[in-house]
Amino acid sequence: MEYTEHISVLKEEVVEAFTENLEENDCLVDLTFGAGGHTAAFANMEKSTRVISFDQDPDALENGYVYLKKNNLEHVSLIDSNFENFPKFFNERKSELLIESGVKGILMDLGVSSHHFDDRTRGFSFKGEAPLDMRMNNREGVSAKDIVNGAEQEVLAMIFKDYGEERFADRIAAEIIDKRSAAPIETTKDLENIIFHCYPKKMRFGKTNPSTRCFQALRIAVNRELEILSEIIPRLIDTLAIGGKLAVISFHSLEDRIVKHSFKALVKSRSDVKILTKRPIIPSISEIKLNPRSRSAKLRFIERILE
Ligand SMILES: C[S@@+](CC[C@H](N)C(=O)[O-])C[C@H]1O[C@@H](n2cnc3c(N)ncnc32)[C@H](O)[C@@H]1O
Structure with a gap:
């Protein structure tokens, strides 16, 4: 089936935070491309902004390559991979991609997309009869x-x-x-x-x-979602430039707890990070009205600072 529409959650809030420190030729990373809403917003922030996006879902990728072409966003690099591989990708490709000093923003908009539930053949939903699958990849x-x-x-x-x-x-x-x-x-x-x-x-x-x-x-x-999340957060910090921010949008308390505790542990163990959100940012009433799926979203930021 065709890839279904997915309304990006807390997009303005992420874009606003990433805009603050953005300079010419900076690189932003969207680790959860999905339907590409956040990626497109990043790509349109500054003419020279470079964007690297990851997704592990073949449907999201197939739709994504067409979407990027259609919207003249061919300069966005869409990578077919689990985001747990981003630190390795960064270390192997940083000189070729001119991001040795790190990237300015990384977003993780966690979980599945609307498409996963809407495409009943994927087995995520109990609303249709399908093989019990549930693998994003x-x-x-x-x-x-x-x-x-x-x-x-x-x-x-x-x-x-x-x-x-x-x-x-x-x-x-x-x-x-x-x-x-x-x-x-x-x-x-x-x-x-x-x-x-x-x-x-x-x-x-x-x-x-x-x-x-x-x-x-x-x-x-x-999908080993919680295991991958707790393991990846600390490893992403070294891929951030000074003034670079990691943004995580979670959709249930199990995820948010991991994000909150990982951020706290990072602040304790290293002197070059600062939590920007004492309390998580949540969607406005008007966003929830427009997109009820956003109601449980929580957004937290951590920034890499000078030691
Ligand atoms: C909530 S959707 C993202 C929606 C997107 N921000 C947008 O605006 O359209 C999450 C996406 O991340 C992907 N994803 C989830 N966990 C992943 C992982 N560990 N590695 C790579 N992609 C992942 C899913 O396949 C899905 O397409």
Whole structure:
């Protein structure tokens, strides 16, 4: 299917912060290209601004190359890679790209894009029948189906508890083990059905679908989202120029907690960083009205300063 529209969250706030220290020929990095909204805004900030963007999703990349061409943004480098590889990319390419002294801004707009939920064949949504996949990079790695059919009961329960804060995690994990001993759990609907019946009858038709938390948890596990996030934040600081900023937009408390604690740990361990946001920046009421998906977003900044 065609790549669906994705409205960029907190775009003005990120652009405003990155504009402050921007000089001619500076380089900005968008580690989560998605539909390219933030990237396009960066590319249009200053004529000479160079932009490097990353995404690991083949659909985002395919759409992105066309989008950049259509919008005359061919000077943006769109890299097909997990953003955990950015420090390596930076070290290998910094002299060729003339960014030895670092980049002026890095954005991570975390999680999945609207496309992932809208394209039901990707298996992120329980709203359609699809193979249980949930990989952003669906060319490699372990899928949700592999985890659901292969992980031990304790591991499944841990995933649902830790990444989904699911109160019926133990019951759901036990039911999965029981059901998969008869036949593999293949599709989103198979799993939704199992979870639905683990919920007490009076809670099955509430405001939130019983599958919401377990599907979020599985998606986080499949894409190693929290593990990669905690590992990458400290490594990005050395790729920033003095006066360069790292911006992170998160969408749930598990992510925001990691961002907040990683920033605090960085300030404790090195004297060349400064947290710019004591409290996270959140979308305005008008942004939330325009784009309800932005309601849970939290934006935090840290800056590299002179020692
Ligand atoms: C919330 S969307 C970004 C939307 C984008 N800022 C925009 O304005 O359109 C997140 C994107 O980041 C990508 N992504 C998430 N984690 C990633 C990772 N570890 N490495 C590379 N890309 C990742 C996803 O594939 C998705 O396309």
